[in-house]
Amino acid sequence: MLLDIENLTLDYESPTGRTRILTEVSLHVDQGETVGLVGESGSGKSSTARAGLRLLDANARITGTIRIDGTNITAADPKTLRTVRSHQVGIIHQDPRASLNPVRRIGDSLTERLVHVHGVSRQQARSTGLELLDAVGINRPEQRMKQFPHELSGGMLQRVVIAAALSARPRLLVADEATSALDVTTQAEVLAILRAVQDERPLGMLFITHDLHLAAAFCDRVYVMYRGQVLEERRGEDLFAGAEHDYTRTLLDAAPTLPRPKEPTR
Template sequence: MSGPAGGPPGPSEPLLVVENLKAHIGTGRGTVRAVDGVSFTVDAGAALGVVGESGSGKSVMAKAMLGLLPARSGVGGSVWFEGRDLLALDRRARSAVLGRQAAMVFQDPGRSLNPVVRIERQITEGMRRHLGLSRGRARERALGLLQEVGVSDPERRLRSYPHELSGGMRQRVMIAIALSCEPRLLIADEPTTALDVTIQRQILDLLRRVQQERNMGLILISHDLAVVAGRTDRVAVMYAGRLAEVGSTREVFAAPRHRYTEALLAATPTLDSDRHARLRIIDGSLPDPVKPLAGCRFAPRCRHADDGCRLDELLLYGVGKDHMTICRHPVASAGGGTSDARAGVARG
């Protein structure tokens, strides 16, 4: 995934290469290992979905990549983007990248937008700083962005304060801000939280459309598997700070190989589900991030786990074309076979 001796990716490499990313946060109870050795890639013009239960480390991972965690956090690994390791940049150099080449849509627009600043200034600020646009040119572009993301009466919305807009409108404004400087990479962290189902679909379809039209890389983070289905090219399943499974969205949904992915899909209702049947639940809870478990961190909740699952340090290994997992006892493939999971055990 990287160049010689761990250097930057070559010209034909993915837009984003994340290698062994770690984010450890100090607390009164001890150090929380929120992200603990995550690696993945995102191609230009492609969308990656990151899914998992709340508390699995998805949001912390995104913020760690962009250097947005609190100062007390310890972040390691590398995040190669546009030929530069974002984690190696100083604050000023990283600030020049954020908003201009890489942007993020946060979970709660009500908390992300400044409540005492009009929408116009919040959209145009980045364009004037990064693109050097005049006030008039930036305002003209802001109107076009609001129209592009489906905001009605954009002239009036520019003069509005955030509290005067609905939740769906505020989220569209956040997307307009993220798109304002033509970024190459967009990270959307739970972008439909607290929105009703109809607005959720509109926002998700909007993100996918602008991502494809602008040939951006997109990372769509969600705890809901239905959100990423049909809107991403690849999916990474995250559990307790680590990746459990990565592959094409179609293959992972059709033939999950990690027992955690299988359980998540079984707990998700479908159009074919019996309306009167109880949804399957995943017994137990996420492990204590202050005291991380060895081996597969899903083992205490998995009826297939053995001593090797609990003790061996497991690595991702291939179970199909563009499909990897860490599971020692993977779900049988459509053909009925399973790969040798022991090939994914780390050796000292």
């Protein structure tokens, strides 16, 4: 099991008291599986992902158990955490412009992890970067390596972020609203890239989204969150037809749909 979270509870402490963010959250992601995490804004989706990687502020307090590829993250020391994050996990954030340094060239963003963390030579890192840009559908990759983020469109930058996340060949990919800022056509292209990568290697994916239709179509299983708790788990194909919890059904009923065309009058 690549990601195994059991009874995860997250609190933030402040001078005015303690605030509960997550309450006994349990979920898992297996090898080769795409698992969706859905819910309204503020339900705890991104907090679950950040807590799962121990990417938390100093005033955060967690209980429960988190394992990534067998390593107990909850009790891990800083060195072990860095190793797991840099070798086992890739993260795709919602806003690619916020993920890339605006004063660094695309090539630097793609290669620095390989060079400084994995000890790969700059020549080999550059070659890997070019291969990844080509794999995610970016034309003229050698030219793109020399460009800055502001010179690329949002869709192209998201492809760059995907390439960067895949550069170290992670076993677990966390996609946090990775397609929400993209138009429908670009979204479909990005999802096709992720699916192709997953078919190529045994990659597990935690796919965080507020788009219920997308989760149902793209994910093998889906967890529904509300106010920091997991309320229901369904297979993606059964999400709309088989939801049992009242909140899940309310959330599904609120999902926008296209009206059926009227029958032609005779």
